[in-house]
Amino acid sequence: MRVVWSLLLTVLALPLAAAPGGGELYAQNCAVCHGADGRGGVGVPLALPSFLPSVSDDYLAATIRHGRPGRVMPAFTQLSNAEIQAIVAHLRSWMPPGSKVVTLSSQAVKGDVVRGKALFAERCAVCHGANGEGGHGTGVTFSRPRDLPIIAPALNNPGFLAAASDQMIKTTLMNGRDGTPMVSFLQQGLSERDIDDVVSYVRSFAAEAGWKPGNDDTPMLEMDSPYTLAETVEAVKRAAVGKNFRIIREQSLENGLFAATQESKTAHIVYFCNFNFINQALALDPRVGLFMPCRITVVEREGQVKMMSINPKYLSRLFNNAELDKPCEEMYQVYMGIMEEASL
Amino acid sequence: MRCNSLVLLVLLCVGLTSVSHADELFMVRSSHAFPETMATLQEVISRHGYTVSRVQRVDIGLTDSGFKTDMYRLVFFARPDELRDLSQRYPQLIPYLPWPITIFAEGEETLLVTANPAELHALAHNDELKHLFRRWSTEFRAILEEVRKGE
Numbered sequence: 001m002r003v004v005w006s007l008l009l010t011v012l013a014l015p016l017a018a019a020p021g022g023g024e025l026y027a028q029n030c031a032v033c034h035g036a037d038g039r040g041g042v043g044v045p046l047a048l049p050s051f052l053p054s055v056s057d058d059y060l061a062a063t064i065r066h067g068r069p070g071r072v073m074p075a076f077t078q079l080s081n082a083e084i085q086a087i088v089a090h091l092r093s094w095m096p097p098g099s100k101v102v103t104l105s106s107q108a109v110k111g112d113v114v115r116g117k118a119l120f121a122e123r124c125a126v127c128h129g130a131n132g133e134g135g136h137g138t139g140v141t142f143s144r145p146r147d148l149p150i151i152a153p154a155l156n157n158p159g160f161l162a163a164a165s166d167q168m169i170k171t172t173l174m175n176g177r178d179g180t181p182m183v184s185f186l187q188q189g190l191s192e193r194d195i196d197d198v199v200s201y202v203r204s205f206a207a208e209a210g211w212k213p214g215n216d217d218t219p220m221l222e223m224d225s226p227y228t229l230a231e232t233v234e235a236v237k238r239a240a241v242g243k244n245f246r247i248i249r250e251q252s253l254e255n256g257l258f259a260a261t262q263e264s265k266t267a268h269i270v271y272f273c274n275f276n277f278i279n280q281a282l283a284l285d286p287r288v289g290l291f292m293p294c295r296i297t298v299v300e301r302e303g304q305v306k307m308m309s310i311n312p313k314y315l316s317r318l319f320n321n322a323e324l325d326k327p328c329e330e331m332y333q334v335y336m337g338i339m340e341e342a343s344l
Numbered sequence: 345m346r347c348n349s350l351v352l353l354v355l356l357c358v359g360l361t362s363v364s365h366a367d368e369l370f371m372v373r374s375s376h377a378f379p380e381t382m383a384t385l386q387e388v389i390s391r392h393g394y395t396v397s398r399v400q401r402v403d404i405g406l407t408d409s410g411f412k413t414d415m416y417r418l419v420f421f422a423r424p425d426e427l428r429d430l431s432q433r434y435p436q437l438i439p440y441l442p443w444p445i446t447i448f449a450e451g452e453e454t455l456l457v458t459a460n461p462a463e464l465h466a467l468a469h470n471d472e473l474k475h476l477f478r479r480w481s482t483e484f485r486a487i488l489e490e491v492r493k494g495e
Binding site for chain 1: 367375400402405427444464
């Protein structure tokens with residue numbers, strides 16, 4: 001009995017003993033997107049003087065916990081509550097000197113959803129999208145040029161709606177966020193009643209079904225070829241060129257790992273590319289380059305020649321980015337099309 | 345009572361293991377410029393016993409085709425004997441080998457991204473592969489962490 005308890009205590013104490021502080025946790029988990037100092041990167045800037053004082057610790061903690069499904073920011077389910085609090089404290093260290101966090105009431109806003117909908121279409125849709133789906137592309141840098149300094153976040157997002165209270169949304173509309181395209185709508189001529197209506201409309205997005213990652217569970221695509229390995233390689237190249245791809249390289253699977261004379265010749269990679277497509281995909285999310293250039297491997301095992309590739313529809317879930325669903329579907333069609341044609 | 349504590353212990357362990365598998369991509373930002381980070385990455389990869397098989401210069405292809413881009417490359421790596429063995433016994437892994445890490449410039453800083461092998465559950469259909477993917481997961485995370493810290 002005692003053994004069980006001491007084991008339990010040891011197990012519990014382990015993560016505590018090794019626990020890094022908020023700054024280090026931020027550097028490990030957040031800096032890649034939000035920048036080391038919270039000012040840049042993808043998504044909204046965190047170290048914005050008009051942002052931090054206007055939101056509660058609960059909002060920040062819930063945003064970290066839920067992420068923004070389909071909008072790149074992952075849900076940090078693996079962090080403990082203590083770790084999340086440490087990160088929140090680190091974000092607070094960026095508050096403007098002397099500023100204080102507002103205390104907002106938890107009272108629900110009761111506005112007219114129908115009026116709010118019309119106002120939203122008129123005033124908000126241009127940046128936040130007709131259905132509150134947010135601006136396009138991952139944003140600032142992530143290596144790509146972009147027009148607006150900050151992309152408008154998705155408001156129909158279950159992660160946002162779970163984190164934001166009615167009063168938080170209302171405050172954002174009343175005050176705007178200085179230094180961003182999000183202006184004060186009081187100053188833009190909306191009345192407080194108009195703003196309440198818009199808040200109620202934004203809240204009504206919560207009834208929508210949120211984005212779900214694809215459920216294709218086959219990690220790789222493969223097809224048998226009736227031809228020899230060398231013939232199949234040529235057929236794959238012809239089919240890829242026929243679909244507007246450029247063959248950029250071919251090599252054995254073991255190339256670069258063994259001396260050329262030692263390389264096994266029973267697995268041969270054909271790399272092909274359409275730079276227009278790559279350029280568009282990287283503009284949506286530069287991380288997808290992980291599965292580029294396109295590649296089909298021709299493999300011979302026990303006398304049977306097969307063509308193989310990754311399944312883009314299986315891997316799309318890694319990125320938590322709804323905008324990648326379409327290009328991943330397209331890539332899936334490309335791979336299947338090339339393999340089918342090469343095996344005719 | 346004893347029974348209860350055991351249940352608790354089991355629940356706790358289940359909780360902890362499911363927790364450690366939550367991140368699907370490993371992503372880090374290095375505060376160093378691209379060339380320096382690229383050199384560190386290759387060094388760290390070999391320190392972990394892997395061989396870099398190839399660096400794919402995606403940026404060169406894009407620039408040659410008239411697109412504007414900053415440095416954007418892929419580093420492929422493997423342990424030669426491990427890759428040979430796996431490609432014979434588990435051909436379904438072939439499209440994923442050698443493993444890639446994306447490295448790209450963001451101004452004076454550099455971002456690195458790779459997939460967490462432990463999250464590709466459908467690829468690891470038996471205990472040997474599950475174990476292998478967990479080992480890779482730990483190693484690849486460590487590689488990126490070392491690059492982030494510039495070690």
